Amino acid sequence: MFPELKDKIVLVIGSSQGIGKAVVETFLDNQAKVIAADIAYDFIELHAVSPKYFQTHLDISQEAEVLALSQQLINTNLVPDIVVDVAGISTMDFLVESKTSDFDKTYQVNTRGAYLAAKYFTNAMIAHGKKGRLIMIASQAGKNGYRGMAAYVASKHAVLGLVKTLAIETAANQILVNAVCPGIIETEMKQRERVEGGALRGLSAEEIRQEDISQVPLGRTGTPQDVANVVLFLASPLASYMTGQALNVTGGMTMH
Known part of the structure; x- marks a missing residue:
């Protein structure tokens, strides 16, 4: 528990399931004020679930929606102290056979989406003098290559480039920008990837799961909470001298 996070305003983008849901619950446990934004929510205006928990619709790929949410947070005195961008999708296919539309x-x-979140919410922080934190959920796929996932791998490499650049640009404003690079985490998306990736390779989802486990030195795949714990660390005073970093949460699978 970090008492310093009490009543801090935390925006979590991509929050309805998996890692995002765990991040929301972790900040609520630390008595922060959490705004959960996700394409799955119907509420265009902020919907108060409780005095410290709000939900709102957001398609992170749509600039008009990101701008509108940023303005809404400014108008309601809810400019975030911490922004966590978890939103992400994946497609499965070998590069030479893949659809450009999927890429x-x-x-x-x-x-x-990461670019738009960084642009508009960081601007709001700067305009309101907030010495904030921006935390991007990237992936170990931002550091390695993986068969059947060219679009995802390329997109997450790009996210790390955005993090490194923004960290330099916002250092004078004392806004810390970091990434978390999860490994194999047991989420709904990972379960779908095993089915689709197995079909590409002639393997069952269970065979893919066993292969996943075999690649992790710690002998298990990760949980959404494993990732949320590192997000909490980056948001806490313990990480006050860290920016431009990409922290692995991979059970030792990726070590660079």
Whole structure:
């Protein structure tokens, strides 16, 4: 628990399931004021679930929606102290057989979405004098290559480039920008990837799962909470001298 996070305003983008849901719950446990934004929510205006928990619709790939949410947060005195961008999608296919439309769709959410979130919410922080934190959920796919995932791999490499650049540009404003690079995390998206990736390779989803486990030195795949714990660390006073970093949460699978 970090008492310093009490009543801090935390915007979590991509929050309805998996890692995003765990991040929301972790900040609520630390008594922060959390705004959960996700394409799955119907509320265009902020919907108060409780005095410290709000939900709102957001398609992170749409600039008009990101701008509108940024303005809404300014108008309601809810400019975030911490922004966590978890939103991401993946497609499965070998590069030479893949659809250009799938590549474009993945980039729209994973990379363009990260760019838009960084641009508008960081601008709001700067305009209101907030010495904030921006935390991007990238992936170990931002450091390695993986068969059947060219669009996802490329998009997450690009996210790390955005993080490194923005960290330099906002250092004078004392806004810290970092990334978390999860490995194999047990989420709905990972379960779908095993089915689709297995079909590409002639393997069952269970065979892919066993292969996943075999690649992790710690002998298990990760949980959304494993990732949320590192997000919490980056948002806490313990990480006050860190910016431009990409922290692995991979059980030792990726070590660079």
